[in-house]
Each structure stands twice: as C-alpha cells, then as structure tokens.
Amino acid sequence: MPISLNDDCALLEGYIDITDVDILHPWLQQNPTSAVDVSDCTGAHTAVVQLLIATGATVAGAEGTEDWRQYLTSGREYYAKENA
Amino acid sequence: MNALLAQFVAESRDLIEAASKALLDLEQNAQDKEQIDQLFRAVHTIKGAAGLFEFTPLTKTVHAGEDLLDTIRAGDVPFTSDVADVLLEMLDRCVDWLDQVEAQEALNEDAAAIGDALSQRLRALIDAPGIGAIPELSDAAPEDTALPWPDDVPALPVSGAVTLVTYTPSVNAFFSGDDPLRTVQSTPGLVWSRIVSPKEWPTSDDLDPFLLHISFRLVSSASQDELDAHFAYVSDEVTYEAIVSAGDAPAEGAIDEGLRAMAEQLLVSQRSLLASDQASPAEDHCTASVAVVLQRVAQAVSIELSPELDADNPRATIDQWMAILGAALRKPEPKAVAAPPAVVEEEQADEPETIKQTASPARANSHLRVSSERIDALMNLAGELIVAKNAMPFLAQRAETMDETGELVREIKAQHNTINRISEELQSAIMQIRMVPMSTILSRFNRLVRDMSRKLGKEIQYVVEGEDTEADKAIVDELAEPIVHLIRNSIDHGLEDPVTREASDKPRVGTIQVKAYQLEESVVLEVLDDGKGIDVDGVIAKALERGLVDQDKVNNMTRTDALQLVFLPGLSTKNEVSDLSGRGVGMDAVASMVRRLGGSISIFSEKGRGTKITMKLPLSMAVQRLMMVEIGDGLYGVPIDRVVESQKIKSSSIRRHRNAEMVVLRDRLIPLVRMRNLFACPDVEDNDILSVMVVDVDGRESGLIVDKFHPGVDAIIKPMTGVLSSYQCYSGTALLGDGSILLALNLREIIECQYH
Amino acid sequence: MAHVMIVDDSPTVLMSMESLLQRFGHTVVKASTAEEAVEKLRAGEEPKMVITDLHMPGKNGIELIGFLRQHPAHRFTPMLVLTTDSQQDRRDQAKKAGATGWLTKPVDHKQLETALQKLLPNG
Numbered sequence: 001m002p003i004s005l006n007d008d009c010a011l012l013e014g015y016i017d018i019t020d021v022d023i024l025h026p027w028l029q030q031n032p033t034s035a036v037d038v039s040d041c042t043g044a045h046t047a048v049v050q051l052l053i054a055t056g057a058t059v060a061g062a063e064g065t066e067d068w069r070q071y072l073t074s075g076r077e078y079y080a081k082e083n084a
Numbered sequence: 085m086n087a088l089l090a091q092f093v094a095e096s097r098d099l100i101e102a103a104s105k106a107l108l109d110l111e112q113n114a115q116d117k118e119q120i121d122q123l124f125r126a127v128h129t130i131k132g133a134a135g136l137f138e139f140t141p142l143t144k145t146v147h148a149g150e151d152l153l154d155t156i157r158a159g160d161v162p163f164t165s166d167v168a169d170v171l172l173e174m175l176d177r178c179v180d181w182l183d184q185v186e187a188q189e190a191l192n193e194d195a196a197a198i199g200d201a202l203s204q205r206l207r208a209l210i211d212a213p214g215i216g217a218i219p220e221l222s223d224a225a226p227e228d229t230a231l232p233w234p235d236d237v238p239a240l241p242v243s244g245a246v247t248l249v250t251y252t253p254s255v256n257a258f259f260s261g262d263d264p265l266r267t268v269q270s271t272p273g274l275v276w277s278r279i280v281s282p283k284e285w286p287t288s289d290d291l292d293p294f295l296l297h298i299s300f301r302l303v304s305s306a307s308q309d310e311l312d313a314h315f316a317y318v319s320d321e322v323t324y325e326a327i328v329s330a331g332d333a334p335a336e337g338a339i340d341e342g343l344r345a346m347a348e349q350l351l352v353s354q355r356s357l358l359a360s361d362q363a364s365p366a367e368d369h370c371t372a373s374v375a376v377v378l379q380r381v382a383q384a385v386s387i388e389l390s391p392e393l394d395a396d397n398p399r400a401t402i403d404q405w406m407a408i409l410g411a412a413l414r415k416p417e418p419k420a421v422a423a424p425p426a427v428v429e430e431e432q433a434d435e436p437e438t439i440k441q442t443a444s445p446a447r448a449n450s451h452l453r454v455s456s457e458r459i460d461a462l463m464n465l466a467g468e469l470i471v472a473k474n475a476m477p478f479l480a481q482r483a484e485t486m487d488e489t490g491e492l493v494r495e496i497k498a499q500h501n502t503i504n505r506i507s508e509e510l511q512s513a514i515m516q517i518r519m520v521p522m523s524t525i526l527s528r529f530n531r532l533v534r535d536m537s538r539k540l541g542k543e544i545q546y547v548v549e550g551e552d553t554e555a556d557k558a559i560v561d562e563l564a565e566p567i568v569h570l571i572r573n574s575i576d577h578g579l580e581d582p583v584t585r586e587a588s589d590k591p592r593v594g595t596i597q598v599k600a601y602q603l604e605e606s607v608v609l610e611v612l613d614d615g616k617g618i619d620v621d622g623v624i625a626k627a628l629e630r631g632l633v634d635q636d637k638v639n640n641m642t643r644t645d646a647l648q649l650v651f652l653p654g655l656s657t658k659n660e661v662s663d664l665s666g667r668g669v670g671m672d673a674v675a676s677m678v679r680r681l682g683g684s685i686s687i688f689s690e691k692g693r694g695t696k697i698t699m700k701l702p703l704s705m706a707v708q709r710l711m712m713v714e715i716g717d718g719l720y721g722v723p724i725d726r727v728v729e730s731q732k733i734k735s736s737s738i739r740r741h742r743n744a745e746m747v748v749l750r751d752r753l754i755p756l757v758r759m760r761n762l763f764a765c766p767d768v769e770d771n772d773i774l775s776v777m778v779v780d781v782d783g784r785e786s787g788l789i790v791d792k793f794h795p796g797v798d799a800i801i802k803p804m805t806g807v808l809s810s811y812q813c814y815s816g817t818a819l820l821g822d823g824s825i826l827l828a829l830n831l832r833e834i835i836e837c838q839y840h
Numbered sequence: 841m842a843h844v845m846i847v848d849d850s851p852t853v854l855m856s857m858e859s860l861l862q863r864f865g866h867t868v869v870k871a872s873t874a875e876e877a878v879e880k881l882r883a884g885e886e887p888k889m890v891i892t893d894l895h896m897p898g899k900n901g902i903e904l905i906g907f908l909r910q911h912p913a914h915r916f917t918p919m920l921v922l923t924t925d926s927q928q929d930r931r932d933q934a935k936k937a938g939a940t941g942w943l944t945k946p947v948d949h950k951q952l953e954t955a956l957q958k959l960l961p962n963g
Contacts, residue, residue, distance in 0.1 A: 135946030
C-alpha cells in the first residue's frame, strides 16, 4: 500500500493515485496537524497535491527536491532543472 | 504479405461490399439514416485502417469520401444520384487499389493522379461554405512582438521570447480523466510553473477533493505549435502570451501591427474564457486571470484602463476594460476578415447520438476468418478419407478367400460401416463450412443493374428472392459470372425502354428477378425478366442460317426445344453487338460455364412477356457418386445423377437410321453410342448381348454401349491437368480405393462427338 | 506498465494499436464493440486507460464513454476517442461526454507515446 497512516504521520510511497484521496482526506481531517511524509513519493495525481495544499497539511520531505514535490513547498512553484 | 496488410485487404473488401449495398439502398430511400450511418462507418473504417499503410492516394480519396458523407449525414448536402455515382466510383477505385495492394503490396504509379482527381470531385460536392476550411488564425504573434515580463513570474534563465501559459482547468477536470498537473509537468520546454490557489479554501470538512480548485501558470520555451499540440485536449482552458524579459523587450511606441493583432487575439481568447460556463470557485480565478491579462495588454499597447478593478464585481470592470481595449485595438481600415473562431459554441441542438438500447449482439468472435484454401485442404482430406475407405470392400473380398470362418470379413465390413458413417459426417460438416448464402453474390448485382439502366435509359428494378439459399462457396463464386451475363442480356436485349413498355401496356419499370432455391441436392437459380421475350422463329432461322442444325431436326423439335438452340455456340439473336453485353459472351458461353460446374441450363420465353433462364447446379462440387463402366480394358466413371438406367439389350434389337443406331426402351427411341468405337478399341463382334447405360444430358437420353457395368463409388473428381486436359471427353480424374485412376466421362462432349 | 483497453470494430485497427501499445510495454485488452467492452469490464478487466473508436455498430464510442463515466471505477480513467482530422465537432461531443482527449487516425508510434506520457503516471 502506497499510503501508511498512523496518528502522527502519513507516509506516501510510490505513486499516489486520485482514488487514494478517499483514504488521505479523512485522515487529514482527523489529524490536521500531523505530517505527511513525501520523501519516498515518486508521483501524485493533481487531486492529491491539491488536497495537501487545500488542507494546509504539514508536508515533510518536499523541501530541497528538484521534482514535482517543489509544488508542496511554500511558493507552490516548480523550477525545471536546467539542462545545461 | 504481412498479416496486418492481409487483414486490411480482407476487411476493406468486406467494408466496400457493405458500403456499396448501403449506397444502393440509399438511392431507394435517401432518408434512411441507418444506411447513411452504415455507409459512413464503412468508409470511415476503411480510411482509418488505410492510414496505417503508405497508400496515400487510397487514404486521400477515402478521406474525401468520408468528409462528403459526413456533410450528408449532417444534412448539409443532400444525397443525390450524382453523389451516389461519385461515391460508387470511389468504391470501385478502392476495389482496384486493393487488388493492386494484394498483388504487389503497392499501388500503381497512376494511383496518385487518379486519387487526386477523384478526391477533388468528391470534395467539389461538399459545397457548404467553410466546411473543412478552418479559419486560419491570423498569424498573429510574430516572434518579435512580445509582452513585457509579468510581475508574478520570477526571473528565469531564458533568452528571447518564451510563452506564458495560463491553464485554468474545469472544476470537473478529474471526471474527464484529466490529471492537470501531469499535463503541466509534461509540457514541452517547461521552464517554470506555479500552482495558483483560490483566494480562499473551503475548510477541510467542506472540501470536495474531487473538484478542481487550482489553476496553473507556466513558462515554456517550446514553440507555439508544440504547445498547441500539447494542450490540444484542453485548448479552451489555456491562454498563451508571448513574454520577453525586460532586457529584451522592444522599445515602446506606436502600436505596431503585429502587437496589435496579438493583443486583439488575446482579447478574443479572454472573452471566450469568460464565456465558458465555469462554475465558482473556478469562475473567480478565471475572472482574476482575465483581469491580469487585460491589464498587461493595456500596458503593452500603452492604453490607460479605467476604472480601477472593482473587487466586488470584477466582471463589470472587465466588460468596461474590454470595450476600451476593443476600441483602441480596432484596425485602422477595417477589413472584412473573418473574426477568429466563433467564441461561444452553441449547445448542439440535434438529438443526442441515436440511443439504441437494443444493442446489436456482439459480433466479436462469432466468426472465424479462415482462408478458403485451408477449408479446401480439409475438404480434400475428407474426400480422400472417403475414397480410402472404398478400399475396405476390396479388402473384405480378399479376406474372403483366406478367411474360412468369415469372422475377419464380418469385422472388416463392420469397420467399413463405421468409417463410412464417420467420413460422411465429416464430409458434410466440412461442406457446411463451405456453404455460403447466395446473397454474397446476388447483392452485388444491384450495382450492375443500376449502372446499366442509367446508361441505357431503361428503368429497372432488381428483385432478389431466396438470397439466403446456401450452396458451396466454389459454386456460388463461379456462378457470379454466368449471372452477370444473364442479367446483362436481360437488360440489354430483353427489357424495353420505358416508352416502348408503356406503349405495350406494361409498367414503365421493368423487372429483373433472380430467384435462388434448393431442390433436392441441387441449387436452382432463375433469372427472369418481364421484357420482350425471345422470338423462337428468329432463333430457328438463325440456327439454320449458320448451319447449326438441319431442317430435319428442327421439324422434330418442340418450340421449347428450339429455344434451347440459343445455347449453341455461334448463335446470337441480336445482330448488332452492344458495348454492354459485348460480343463473345453469348448464351453459349454462359451455358458452357454452367456445364463446367456440372450444372444444366434451360430457357423458357414467351414473346412479349419475358424470359426465364433456369440454372441447376450441384450444391457442392466435392464428392460425387460415380457409376463405373468398363470399356476396352479401362474403367470409366459416369456421375450417377446422369444415369437413367442400365440395361442389357440384344444386338438384334438395334435399329439403324441413316448412320445412327437406336434402340427402343420402354417406348422411347434412344440413340446409341458405341463407346468402343469412340475410344478406338477393337470391336468385339461375337457379343450378342450388349450393356447399355442410358444417360440423360440436358433432358436428352442417350445409350452408351459399354463392356461391363461395375458398382458405384464415391470419388472426388479433380479437373484434368497436363496433356490429358485437352481431351474434352473426360471431365476429370478420380483416385480409387485400390489406388487406380478412374477417368470421369464428359457425357455432353461424348454425345456431341457422336453427332458431329 | 499500464493496462489499456482498445475498442474498435476494425480488426486492423485493433491489431495495430495492440502492437503499438505492446511495444511501449503495456498490456492490452481488446473489444470490437462497446457492448463487448462493457462485458469485459464487468468481467473484471481494470484498464488504466480506454481508447475507443467513435463509430461502431451498436453503442458508439461517445455513448460508451458516457456510460463508463457513470461507473465509480471508471470516473477518473483517461479515455481517448479515435477520430480523424475532420471531426472537430465529434471531438467536442466526446469531450462533453467525458472523453479526456483523442487520437487522430492513423495513430502512429509518436502520437500514442505523447498521449500516454501526458495521461498516464509513468506513461
């Protein structure tokens, strides 16, 4: 299962599909302050990214990445890696 | 040929067949929506499949045909005979091309020119203005006119103009299978992007995570074409602006034409964005983004926008801004140039896709397409099995001489019966596979009748009866040609023109009817017309004139018999040669084709009323039961269905009339053929009792004098090959159970030999 | 890789699409009518994408998509229709019915690859 949930942390692994929102959303409602760890998350559907942004979830593992996870940082901005 | 190409050829042929049929039906009833759909679908499918290969002329032509049909389907162009003509021509052309593809995996060199001409004619019929001609977006944004770098986009390591894309997906995007962030991330030349959140998020509890609330801004270095292609699925949800970093920006000044055109286009796209029915909250950020774009457009063309954006009613402000900008951007001398694409697509009023709840049964897997060669191979094997089983009676005979108890003989006979039954069932099962309905060929002739009647100015209806009648595929296929000739003859020589018909109190429209039905082990095909019939006296006169019969014979003929003379070679009742039925393919050719198939043909005609030609053919060409006769030292086979009776007669009972010998059997005078003479075997004088096999050829009985009768066998008659094929008195060879070869007699030829 | 369903009444198209998709390492389930497609989905096929022809005997491609969108399992599945250049209006109709996008016949390797990349995770 790509999402492991416990009280203080949700661990996202691999690709998180839109259908996983059905699991993640209730968990975020119950644990609004707990962290969502995306360190091992390789990709996510727009709906998942939107959910994390909308609920203001505390995201761990996004800072300093060079891929899509940049959207989960405060600027919601993505800079493509420069191809020299 | 590779499997895909073979599949394409076979499939396309079927589709062309279906399309032709639909087309002809449409001519009867141009309003038949189902047929139009069917036709369109067939052509559409051919086109789709053709595109997989490098047959450009084919694809191009069918494409034009498809476009034409599309407009017909939409009701923009009426379906007329002219349209039908060109479409039929297109289908014919496709048949040709498919033949070429099959033969050489390529089209002939002339194909391109032919295809071009044909597509032009097809397209000429699509006269509704504007169709196919998507108004070209005025090449608005030349590379060098770009808006200044917007404030909300960070400085990026790019040089020259890049494109800023604002992507505002519909709230329901997820329900169309969209994953907008994926679309953004896979944008070609993506440099930077940002998720734009709505001003306010609903609380976590109120949030519907399956509705989309965010939008995107992104900068790409890809060309406009690449971006258009990338965002093609969501083209109404994106706007583009060419932007350039401050250093590269062109000097401010008068609005040059390129900039003006681009600004105008931006304005139009913003209008369309506002017009699309976006529900809130998407509406909010949609409006906001429009406002930003407008402000930037104004800035670029140095126009002051007033009033300030009203936060409570941004739409009202935007409308005012639009008006200001619209006026400022109007072209100096307004040209009658078509505006960029219509902004608001009206909900299409036509009924939704015909809802057919009575779904046709799934066709998939109900049919297996097998090449007829494979079936033939199977059939031959079954035939050989039947023949091989014929060896068992021989075996039983031999066993009888050694086996005293008779146990072995009984066993062999029992096994023979079992194998006999199984092989017969096997054979009939395979025959069933080979059986195809006559409709496979009969429906084709619609076209022939139509074309000929149009050409000759005759009005003709073609009626088919019993098209479900089945017969062996080989027979059905072979029948096509004789039927074509018969139909042509009927149209050309039989049916009168409408005026003549009316003058003789007949309906204007002539009728050609083809009837098929099964009669015992034969399939019967009748071609009837209600034309002027055949003049028997004319036929007789012509036959006499050409020396095909003598007066003596004619005197003894009934009128129906005399009519059969039309099947004699060299007799044509019409003096001039029509370019339609042509010379050389007369009734004699038809008759010989039918006979070659082991069939018979007869004609019946009533002057002024019409003509009926009846062809009777075996249901299958495969295994036949043969009577064996011995002549000289050879064994010969005679198809059992030709044999009337076998008799022993005294040589003294033979009567002589001129050079002919005859015998009276049951009050019938039967001409005799001495087979030994025919085969140049020495006479056996001392024989007082002669064996006569009476055979029926086209209703005429003849007696063959043979040496000995043998029992019947089942055999497959194979056509003669090699040197033997020139001997016309044999129809083929058959392999017997003991390995010997049996020659099958061609009775017609033998009887003819006797007379000439 | 992904499991893709192709619906088309032309065996030629089915054959060629299958070989293209397999070249990209995807697995394919084929159906020659909308009815057969629905049948196969009922029987447990779970494609990650559906590609359907527009014109088929029985239910057409647009009806098929409209139908599938009603089903919770296929709400978010990317669905493409096979169209030709001249069918902008049909594309629009298909989009209204819930299609994600379209492929233009003849579908070549490049076009398919681009579409898959755009629509499928790890496509």
